[in-house]
Amino acid sequence: IEAISNLEPELGDHAFLGHGKITVSDIKTSNVSINAVPDECTIFIDRRMTFGETQEGVIAQLASLIPAEHKADFAIEPLFYDEPSYTGFVFPVDKYFPAWAHDDDHPYVQAGQKTRQAIGLSDAPTGRWEFSTNATYWAGKAGIPSIGFGPGDERVAHTTLDSVPLDEVVKATEFYALLPVVLKEE
Template sequence: MRPKHLLKAAWQHEQEIVAFLRDIVMIPSYSGNEEKVVKRIALEMEKVGFDEVKIDPLGNVIGRIGSGPRVIAMDAHIDTVELGNERLWKVDPFGAVLKDGIIYGRGASDQKAGMASLVYGAKIMKELVGTDGFTLYVTGTVMEEDCDGLCWKYIIDNNEIRPDYVVISEPTNLNVYRGHRGRLELQIRTEGRSCHASAPERGVNAIYKMVPVIQGISLLNDRLKSDDFLGKGSVAVTQVFFKSPSQNAVPDECTIQIDRRLTAGETKETVRQELEDIFTSSKTKAEIVSLVYEEPAYTGVVFPMEKYFPTWVLDEDHPLVRKAVESYREVLESEPDLGKWGFSTNGTVTAGLYGIPTVGFGPGNEIHAHSPDDQVSVEHLVKAAAVYALMPAKITE
């Protein structure tokens, strides 16, 4: 079948794709509570003819088609953030309302639309394109919103899959994305000595000790490096905690939470050195505290991971980027824009940690992610499915 005919085939599955997406949007699946939606996705994979469907010990649903030597993974995380202020929603966030060609609801854009398009793209691929020379895994991964990439670190470290290429279906507005900034979560702690607040001179106020550090971090943000493609790194103090015997005592410990966004060339080692330099210049004794995510999956499995999410970028002329663009061009008969996400994805592990070539293409627009306007168009769902149907064969030709 000629590539452009894949779009016609995808439109023939429009009602099925829409019904599947609406079903999984109706199922709440906050991070760590994805079991019901995982089982629903597994049923759909079996229904459309995947060769094998399994749920791994962490709770990821993994569907396989083909058995060739080249391994491609096409990923959608299927957990969502919570609702926030429900009064801001104009529709039932779990109603999966379909109106004027748009599906609304929590997770519609981020990131269940990608899952729906991937499942039906794989079905079309199996029926019309074939699987000569490759194995395709479609993964519905868990806990991304709480700790992006943890799901893939588990998959790779436990020898579930080690793909040669990864396609991430996070929303790209139907463009091809080739990277994003990384991030690092950490804390800084100062210690003092408590005493009665009526005589503060008897103690050492840990909050006061933190002040020059906070000021130094504020100034650091202004001078962080920028990258022509990824943009500027950033740093912000996002939370402040303290310990004190009472409200009438000088606090003896102060801790601040840091959100550090990493552009090209920035790593956890460079970040640590920047902070140490602030401590030195301000003559402050402070401790950097690495943070580890160790919440249980819905299966009960705990897989600890440091909250370090490396930056990743593929060159414009990388073969995977070129093949993604060619797939788009041949199916949709137009040219995609090349871009990047503003947020972070599972690519922090597949590409950032393990160096596996990774590219992004997905339905929906990231401006709707995490918002009370969470939505995706039916047109995007269908067009993404058609492109997904060609991508694996194109990538491995």
């Protein structure tokens, strides 16, 4: 686990997306009680990639941490979604999501800026969120243009302090109701 965290300085870097990230996000053991030494351990690693990094490169980087004498005892396996949704629908997909971004002159980014103005919000520079969204699939994997706009403060998103002012929810609703109209005009 320490060797995984020590990889941080070696991860890719990009001027806009920033530095790649890696963290051990979960550990599961097969022990029979909390007083027994487990005979097996599964470590889940969340690896946020940036431009220039590949799934194969990430796996090779992790494999290089395993001492030669223990390589036969380890398996590095990308995760796979195949759980049914609440309706029973299954959409199998691997949990590899490549980095993505749109330039400021992209039609979706331009439409987002025009939509902000149309609903009375002040101009704001485009940027990126520090957290992940489902756009990692839609834009990064499926190639469907995506932008992010939403209420709340990203610094507390997905934490116990997460809260969203109702007026911001209303503005976000206005934004997403108008965005298709603005896109059609582009």
